[in-house]
Every structure is written in C-alpha cells, then in structure tokens.
C-alpha cells in the first residue's frame with residue numbers, strides 16, 4: 001500500500017513537471033539481490049550482471065522500496081538485498097580496470113575464506129557466571145521504551161541521527177561512570193544517508209576482536225509511525241545491556257570487544273557495509289561476529305533460540321549453540337533466512353566468521369515488523385534477556401578475561 005501511494009504521488013508530480021517546483025530526481029542505486037526476490041518486485045530495474053542465484057541491478061528509490069516490501073512479504077526463505085552503490089563506485093573500479101559487472105557480482109556469490117583460524121571453546125565458566133548474575137532486564141525494558149517512542153529511526157531522518165547520538169552518549173556515560181579509560185567510541189558515516197553507525201571498542205589490544213551488533217534504523221514514518229520495538233529496538237537494547245554489564249563489571253579482557261549499532265540496515269545493509277570497509281581499511285582483525293536483529297518476539301511464548309545457517313560460519317554457529325546449551329539453557333533450533341537477511345551478511349561477504357541467533361523460525365517471527373504495530377506489548381523480556389546473556393557469554397569467552 002505504501003509503495004502504491006508513493007508511486008501515485010511521484011507520477012502525479014512528474015505529470016506536472018513544468019509546475020513551480022520539481023520533484024528531486026530519484027537516486028540511482030546498484031543492488032545485489034537474489035533472483036527469487038527480484039521475481040516478486042513490481043518496479044523497473046536494469047540487470048547489469050547475473051550469476052547462479054543473484055542479479056546485479058541498477059534501480060531507483062521505488063525499486064528499493066519494492067525490494068523492502070518483497071523481503072518482508074516472503075513466505076519461503078529467499079532473503080534480502082545489498083545496496084552496493086558505494087562498493088561498486090570504489091572496489092568495483094579498483095578491482096577491475098574495465099569496471100566489470102560480472103566479476104564484481106562474483107564476490108557476492110562466493111565468499112573469501114577467512115585467514116583467521118580460531119578454535120572456539122568454553123574456557124571461562126566462572127567469569128561468565130559472574131557476569132550473568134549481573135543482568136538487569138528492567139534496564140533493557142526502559143531503554144526499549146525510550147527507543148520505540150521515536151516516530152521512526154529512519155536512516156535519512158533527524159530522528160535516526162538522534163537515536164545514534166543517544167546510544168553513543170549513553171555508552172560514553174557508562175564508561176565514565178565506571179572509570180573506564182579503555183573504552184573508545186566513534187561514528188562511521190553512511191555515505192548519502194544521514195544516520196551514522198556507532199562503534200564502541202572495549203579494551204586497547206589490537207589482537208583479533210569480537211564483534212556484537214544490531215541495527216538502529218527503522219523504515220520511514222511518512223505514512224505511519226515506525227516504533228521498531230522488535231526490529232531492531234530489541235537487538236539494539238540487547239547490545240546496550242551487553243555494554244552495561246561489561247562496563248559495570250570491572251572485568252578487563254586480553255582481546256577487544258567491538259559493540260556496533262549499524263545505521264541503514266533496512267535499505268540494503270548500507271551501514272554495515274561501511275563499517276566492514278572501515279575495519280578492513282584500518283586492518284582491524286576480528287575473530288567472530290554476532291548479529292542481533294530481532295530478539296524479543298517469542299511465538300506462542302516459545303523461548304527457543306534459532307540459529308541461522310545461511311551466510312553464517314558453520315563452526316561459529318556450532319559454538320554459539322554450545323554457548324546457549326552451557327549458559328542460557330534454553331532450547332536451540334536451526335533455520336535459514338536466505339540471502340543477506342541482515343548485517344552479518346556484510347561481514348560474511350568479506351570473509352569474516354559471523355553468526356545470527358534469532359527470536360523465532362523463519363515462518364514464526366514477528367508478523368508486525370515494518371508497521372506501526374511493531375510495539376513492545378507483544379514482546380517477551382525473558383526472551384530478550386536470554387539473548388543478552390548469550391551476547392555476554394560470547395564476549396567473555398572470546399575476548400578472554402585478564403583479571
């Protein structure tokens with residue numbers, strides 16, 4: 001419906017193109033998307049290259065809206081898409097003297113193998129248990145109330161920027177209150193999108209680090225409010241709770257922990273691609289990535305945690321299952337969500353080991369995301385707390401406590 005209304009407005013405006021003002025030209029986007037998703041969209045695009053499962057296309061803003069709609073409405077796992085406009089302009093030109101679309105697309109179909117060999121094992125049960133006792137579910141609930149009271153956290157809106165600034169300031173205040181001088185925070189900009197991603201580094205070592213992330217943004221509130229309580233307010237506060245517990249614990253680690261709140265996920269994993277580029281440019285080594293995108297909707301009160309097996313690392317996912325069995329003690333099941341369904345895919349595509357624990361199976365996740373009905377009363381604080389515990393166990397075990 002949204003898309004239809006928008007198309008009506010654009011076509012009305014363009015039919016009066018000699019009126020007093022002109023509708024700003026729609027931005028052109030380069031996108032990598034699975035063929036199964038493109039089959040479902042009702043928008044025009046030009047195919048630049050094709051591979052086994054993917055198309056590399058050029059489209060406009062209406063095409064992006066149609067992809068978002070198709071991603072949300074799929075009933076069998078097909079996946080999402082990556083807006084690779086920036087990568088095409090940069091890596092694409094660097095990689096291929098003749099800017100070859102086919103070889104550019106090949107890097108999205110098969111991933112490089114990471115050079116980092118890490119053995120994942122359970123080594124710090126005492127330290128993890130100490131931190132799990134300090135979990136504070138009411139803090140998460142209060143923070144989620146704050147985040148979901150924004151009209152939207154859209155990546156092109158001032159609200160979206162404010163939400164990112166608020167998260168950064170909050171973690172800085174936590175570090176200050178607990179006298180931590182080993183915490184650094186910075187924004188990573190997102191090209192033409194206003195909203196920056198927020199990166200927090202705990203620890204000063206340059207050894208291979210642990211990344212735990214969620215996305216801040218929602219879709220635009222042009223037609224209805226977008227509280228985004230579950231998608232992805234839940235993941236956002238799950239990571240905030242990991243930050244709060246780590247920083248108030250006084251525990252220090254041999255390896256750094258990067259907590260990341262990504263901008264502009266909904267519009268094609270744009271923020272996370274900029275973040276991964278930034279890590280690559282600075283040569284920051286990473287041993288493991290965890291993505292929290294929707295952690296609080298428990299279908300029929302089922303607190304099973306679901307691990308997604310596509311576009312994630314097999315060994316790391318098996319390790320996350322061990323962490324859940326050891327520390328969270330809730331049932332675990334596996335599912336698939338298709339191509340690039342959240343920010344972990346930006347890491348996977350560049351050869352990092354990533355994992356994605358999720359609130360439900362593909363078919364039983366929150367039916368109200370991307371609408372004004374994505375509100376808190378449908379969410380389970382117990383479910384969300386379990387994900388925060390998993391994040392803590394993941395951080396402590398892989399970053400190795402030093403005291």
Ligand SMILES: [Zn+2]
Nearest residue numbers: 231232293294
């Ligand atoms: Zn999401």
